[in-house]
Amino acid sequence: MAKTIKSSMAGTVWKMLVKPGDEFDIGDTVAILESMKMEINIEADDSGTVVEIVAAEGDTVDEGAPLFSYS
Amino acid sequence: MTNEELNATLAERRDTALAGGQGKAREKHIAANKLLVRDRLRLLLDDGFEFEDGLLAGTEQGLPADGIVTVVGKVGGRDVAVIANDMTVKAGTWGPQALLKFNRMQDLALEAGIPLIYLVDSAGARIDEQRSLFLGRNGWGNIWYNQVRISGRVPQICVLFGPSPAGAAYVPGLCDLVIMVDKQSSAYLGSPRMAKMTIFEDVTEEQMGGAKLHCMLSGLGDVLAKDDAEAIRNTRDYLSYMPMNWEETPPDCPAAPAEAAAAARIADLVPVQQNQPYDVHDLIDALVDVGSFYEVKALYAKEMTVGLARLGGQAVGLVANNSKHKGGVIFSDSSDKAARFIWMCNAYNIPLLFLQDVSGYMIGSAVEKSGIIRHGAKLLAAVCESTVPRICVLVRKAYGGGYLAMSGAPTHPDAMLALPTALPALVGPEAAVNAIHYNRIMELPENERDEFVRSKRDEYAQDIDVYKAAADTFAVEDVVQPTELRNDLINRFRVYRRRKAAVIPRRSAVHPV
Numbered sequence: 001m002a003k004t005i006k007s008s009m010a011g012t013v014w015k016m017l018v019k020p021g022d023e024f025d026i027g028d029t030v031a032i033l034e035s036m037k038m039e040i041n042i043e044a045d046d047s048g049t050v051v052e053i054v055a056a057e058g059d060t061v062d063e064g065a066p067l068f069s070y071s
Numbered sequence: 072m073t074n075e076e077l078n079a080t081l082a083e084r085r086d087t088a089l090a091g092g093q094g095k096a097r098e099k100h101i102a103a104n105k106l107l108v109r110d111r112l113r114l115l116l117d118d119g120f121e122f123e124d125g126l127l128a129g130t131e132q133g134l135p136a137d138g139i140v141t142v143v144g145k146v147g148g149r150d151v152a153v154i155a156n157d158m159t160v161k162a163g164t165w166g167p168q169a170l171l172k173f174n175r176m177q178d179l180a181l182e183a184g185i186p187l188i189y190l191v192d193s194a195g196a197r198i199d200e201q202r203s204l205f206l207g208r209n210g211w212g213n214i215w216y217n218q219v220r221i222s223g224r225v226p227q228i229c230v231l232f233g234p235s236p237a238g239a240a241y242v243p244g245l246c247d248l249v250i251m252v253d254k255q256s257s258a259y260l261g262s263p264r265m266a267k268m269t270i271f272e273d274v275t276e277e278q279m280g281g282a283k284l285h286c287m288l289s290g291l292g293d294v295l296a297k298d299d300a301e302a303i304r305n306t307r308d309y310l311s312y313m314p315m316n317w318e319e320t321p322p323d324c325p326a327a328p329a330e331a332a333a334a335a336r337i338a339d340l341v342p343v344q345q346n347q348p349y350d351v352h353d354l355i356d357a358l359v360d361v362g363s364f365y366e367v368k369a370l371y372a373k374e375m376t377v378g379l380a381r382l383g384g385q386a387v388g389l390v391a392n393n394s395k396h397k398g399g400v401i402f403s404d405s406s407d408k409a410a411r412f413i414w415m416c417n418a419y420n421i422p423l424l425f426l427q428d429v430s431g432y433m434i435g436s437a438v439e440k441s442g443i444i445r446h447g448a449k450l451l452a453a454v455c456e457s458t459v460p461r462i463c464v465l466v467r468k469a470y471g472g473g474y475l476a477m478s479g480a481p482t483h484p485d486a487m488l489a490l491p492t493a494l495p496a497l498v499g500p501e502a503a504v505n506a507i508h509y510n511r512i513m514e515l516p517e518n519e520r521d522e523f524v525r526s527k528r529d530e531y532a533q534d535i536d537v538y539k540a541a542a543d544t545f546a547v548e549d550v551v552q553p554t555e556l557r558n559d560l561i562n563r564f565r566v567y568r569r570r571k572a573a574v575i576p577r578r579s580a581v582h583p584v
């Protein structure tokens with residue numbers, strides 16, 4: 001199963017800051033969610049290269065839902 | 072026998088015991104980059120130990136000190152009691168003498184009113200001794216019985232250098248603070264081998280109960296250290312904030328200024344836009360004495376930041392919402408983390424400082440299932456029953472249950488202060504308008520709804536005003552300039568710490584858990 005970066009809490013994807021092919025490091029802010037009237041920075045808990053965006057901007061996601069896959 | 076011969080026999084026996092385990096166990100220990108038990112003690116204590124009990128226990132069985140070293144020594148010039156496993160002697164397991172020594176040092180720490188430190192590196196109970204040491208009144212369980220009865224009277228710190236399996240895992244479970252060494256310490260009720268046999272799970276030791284797992288996910292670990300020496304430094308640091316026991320006050324240190332770079336930025340450090348995250352560590356650095364922030368559970372439930380620090384040399388416990396993580400919203404784990412920390416500070420006479428920026432407890436069916444109400448109630452309970460000096464600063468958002476749980480005015484802090492960025496209200500404007508005017512909105516034609524909602528929202532937002540809070544309801548003692556906050560806090564704590572704590576007479580509260 002492909003590795004994925006997941007949402008840390010339930011909310012709406014406001015900004016996806018990476019696209020397929022982008023490299024990211026552990027701790028990088030890779031997406032911003034909107035939840036509880038706050039901007040929620042999603043920080044990568046791993047390093048890698050983005051393969052496929054799973055959650056588009058505007059999508060509603062649960063806690064733990066995959067945002068994108070990476071290798 | 073002559074005196075000389077008698078003295079020589081004693082010297083020989085002491086030397087054998089002091090040398091600890093020999094052979095393969097010792098080689099393995101050293102090869103794993105772990106310090107030997109007496110080297111750990113040398114690093115921990117100012118000038119070696121003052122005295123040792125039971126050095127000669129276990130010598131008849133060829134087990135130096137029966138695998139456990141119990142001493143009294145000084146840390147920062149103050150006495151502490153230490154119970155330390157020797158992994159090189161029968162894998163640091165607890166035999167009959169070890170248990171007696173263990174319990175004796177627990178009694179001594181309590182009687183003398185000095186902190187107790189457990190340096191754990193042990194395969195646990197000796198299973199082949201279970202018949203005599205498990206069931207009876209004098210059995211192993213006395214370790215935990217004592218821990219529970221000591222709790223809140225003298226500080227108990229557990230440093231995990233190696234394993235602490237099964238029942239032994241409750242030693243960290245019942246301490247005030249748990250320091251774990253990365254890739255080296257572990258705690259679990261059932262070993263990976265046992266899990267494979269009984270529930271058919273196949274995981275490594277690290278996955279079952281490694282230091283990272285406990286410091287990031289389970290919340291058992293408070294501090295993650297990279298090696299033995301760092302773990303010991305952390306123990307000494309932590310003790311510098313602690314009184315000797317619950318009846319004393321934490322030692323004052325020479326005052327130091329806040330970190331210059333952070334302090335210079337304090338005036339515009341907090342974003343005015345309430346939905347914009349920032350790292351509360353920057354604000355903490357701008358307030359507390361430079362280098363004094365000792366963070367607890369830094370890697371766990373990061374939306375809540377807790378730790379010890381000094382303000383003008385006085386020890387304080389900080390509880391702060393961190394909007395950098397999960398918007399600073401309170402979850403079950405963050406509530407749990409803060410409640411435990413508040414209980415610890417209250418037990419040891421450490422004043423509390425809350426930095427509030429919270430849009431509330433998390434909502435949704437997922438958190439309801441996780442028990443957000445009872446976990447959230449824990450935080451409220453800890454705040455409301457605390458009797459130490461307590462100041463709450465409204466940094467930015469102060470909404471709903473979050474406002475109360477983070478030491479809002481109705482929870483009777485010694486002072487409520489606010490920064491000019493503060494936004495105190497039951498709920499934010501959008502949620503409020505939706506709640507108050509829902510029926511009206513639904514009755515309106517669709518093309519008029521947005522305009523209506525906007526006007527009501529602006530109207531409501533006018534009411535979220537820190538000056539009205541200060542003037543009309545006296546909800547805050549003062550609205551302070553960010554640049555004045557540090558001095559104000561120092562002055563207030565100096566006065567509030569003179570207040571006598573009012574203890575409610577009862578056997579115990581019925582705590583939410």
